[in-house]
Structures are given as C-alpha cells and as structure tokens.
Amino acid sequence: MKLVVLADNNTYIDQYYLAEPALSIYIENGEKKYLFDTGYSDVYLKNAAKLGIDLEQLDAVIISHGHNDHTGGLAFYPKTKHEPLLIAHPGIMEAKKADGLSISLPVSDAYLQERFVFRLTKKPLWLDEQLVFLGEIPRVNDFENKKPVGEHCLTDGWHDDYVLDDSALVYKQKDGIYIITGCSHAGICNIAEYAKRVTGCSVIKSIIGGLHLFSGRSQQTSATADYLKQNVEGNIYPCHCTNLAAKFALHAQLPVQEVGVGLTLEW
Known part of the structure; x- marks a missing residue:
C-alpha cells in the first residue's frame, strides 16, 4: 500500500506545497485508489x-x-x-457547531448524491481484501473521549457532541495492522483495540493521523503513550490535531516521525 499526505498543518522545508489546519491522505492499494478525508478547502486538490x-x-x-x-x-x-x-459513519450528516460557529459538513445531500454513491455505515466495512473502515468505535477505556467537542443537532435539538461518527481505516498485512486516523476523537487507544478486534490481528505495526492530544502532561497523553509503547512495534506519525508538547511526550517513549504534506509511506 502507498500513502501520500495531501493536506496537513505542516509542510516540509524546501518542498513547496500548501498547508492548512486539516487532513487529507491519498491511498493506493493494488489497483484501488482512495482518498481519506478532504481537508478544509481545495488545498488537497492543488497539492x-x-x-x-x-x-x-x-x-x-x-x-x-x-x-x-x-x-x-x-x-x-x-x-x-x-x-x-462515499464511505463514512452516518453521523457525518448531522449539523455540528462549536463556540457558536458551524463546524459541519459544508455541502448538501443533493450535492453529494450528484458526485458519490453513499455507503454510510456504523459497522465495519471492508473496502478490499486488506483495507477496512471501522465504522463506530466502541469507547472502552476510562481516559479517552471524556469531553464533548461542541454540539450536534439531533431530532430533539442540540446536544453535547462526543463525535460518535469518528472512525478510522486499518490496513491488514501479514506482519500486522497499520492504522490511519483523522482526529481520533474516539481515542487512538480505543481505535487500536477495535482495529485488533475487527481484523483479528493483535500486532500493530504503525499509526498515522491526528491523535487529538494537546498537552504533554495530561492523563490522556500519559496513558496514550504507555499504551502505544506496549502495543505498537514501529513508527508513530502524529499530525494535524496533535500539538508539539504532546508529540514531545510521545517521543520520549516512542519512535515519533515528522509529518507534512508530501510525506509518502509504503507499507
């Protein structure tokens, strides 16, 4: 499998791509071609x-x-x-807001239906023989996803949003599994445990994506670092919604690698 970062908060020195506080990753697996997230604007298309x-x-x-x-x-x-x-959890269609501002999907159902065939699911969905979309992630530990991220609108009004629509991709190889995540609102450790369950493989080789960690000293960051140290054999590629303090804290225990637009990995 080949993976190329098309949008991220960062770019590399002397590589003249565009960056934005967002995420988009292009994936090739054999003859299949996928796009994981589309960033905030048209930056992913330009890159x-x-x-x-x-x-x-x-x-x-x-x-x-x-x-x-x-x-x-x-x-x-x-x-x-x-x-x-268009593969996603059905909750992506909900209206969402934070601090009085809309953070929702910015286009209508009709717009999407003109461009895509919908495959919205809460259950795991295998895209091909090796790549699976996890669907809704069970929240099983006591240190992740403790705070809502804004609000979402349900049939009876606005409620705290724990982003149950948050999901991830898992690539299964002979040597283990590789996890690709957007923001890890479900918690990267919850995601990893569910990835093991869905794929039937307990060996995690690598992880790339946003980990939604913003402190080097929080209980969540500390517990996440401990979990990843015990469960991941290879490199970690934290990006997008993972700040420098959290990356330093992870790097104290794990082989953390830099991410920027143009990063290409082959697994």
Whole structure:
C-alpha cells in the first residue's frame, strides 16, 4: 500500500506545497485508489496536482468524521465520469457547531448524491481484501473521549457532541495492522483495540493521523503513550490535531516521525 499526505498543518522545508489546519491522505492499494478525508478547502486538490496524483479515478472517498477540517474539501470535489463511493459513519450528516460557529459538513445531500454513491455505515466495512473502515468505535477505556467537542443537532435539538461518527481505516498485512486516523476523537487507544478486534490481528505495526492530544502532561497523553509503547512495534506519525508538547511526550517513549504534506509511506 502507498500513502501520500495531501493536506496537513505542516509542510516540509524546501518542498513547496500548501498547508492548512486539516487532513487529507491519498491511498493506493493494488489497483484501488482512495482518498481519506478532504481537508478544509481545495488545498488537497492543488497539492495532488503538484504531486501528479489523479483524484478523478478514485474508487472511494472515506470520511473520518463530520467536522469541516476533514470534509470542507468536498465543496471543491469535481463531478467525475464515474461516481466513487462515499464511505463514512452516518453521523457525518448531522449539523455540528462549536463556540457558536458551524463546524459541519459544508455541502448538501443533493450535492453529494450528484458526485458519490453513499455507503454510510456504523459497522465495519471492508473496502478490499486488506483495507477496512471501522465504522463506530466502541469507547472502552476510562481516559479517552471524556469531553464533548461542541454540539450536534439531533431530532430533539442540540446536544453535547462526543463525535460518535469518528472512525478510522486499518490496513491488514501479514506482519500486522497499520492504522490511519483523522482526529481520533474516539481515542487512538480505543481505535487500536477495535482495529485488533475487527481484523483479528493483535500486532500493530504503525499509526498515522491526528491523535487529538494537546498537552504533554495530561492523563490522556500519559496513558496514550504507555499504551502505544506496549502495543505498537514501529513508527508513530502524529499530525494535524496533535500539538508539539504532546508529540514531545510521545517521543520520549516512542519512535515519533515528522509529518507534512508530501510525506509518502509504503507499507
């Protein structure tokens, strides 16, 4: 599998791509081509063009959750001759707000239906023989997902949003599993445990994505570092919503690698 970061908070020195506080990752697995999240704007399209990546031949667009720093780019997604799947938890369609501002998916159902074939699911969905979308992540530990992220609108009004639509991708290889996550609102340790359960594999080789950690000293960061040290054999690639203090805290125990637009990994 080949993975290329198309949008992230960071770029690399002397590599002239665009960055934004968002995430988008292009994935090739054999002949299959996928896009995981679309960032906040059209940055992922501009960077893909510079990198020589054709996004008009995608088999599916996978959305990690409904916040606009992961779905905003859908507003710029072109109509193509063939309609790729849109794979996500159904909760991405809910209205969401934080601090009085909308953080929702920025386009209508009708707009999306003109461009995609919907495959919204809370259950795990295998995209091919090796790559699985996890669906809704069980929250099983006592140190992750303790605080709501804004509010979401349900049939009876606005409620605290614990972002139950947050999901991830898992790539299963002979040597173990590789996790690709958007923001890890479900908690990266919860995600990892569910990834093991869904794939039937207990060996985690590597993780890339936002870990939603903003402190080097919090209980969550400390417990996350302990868990990852015990459960991940290879490199960790924290990005997007993981600040420098949290990265330092993780790096004290784990092989943490830098992420920026243009990063290419082959697993």
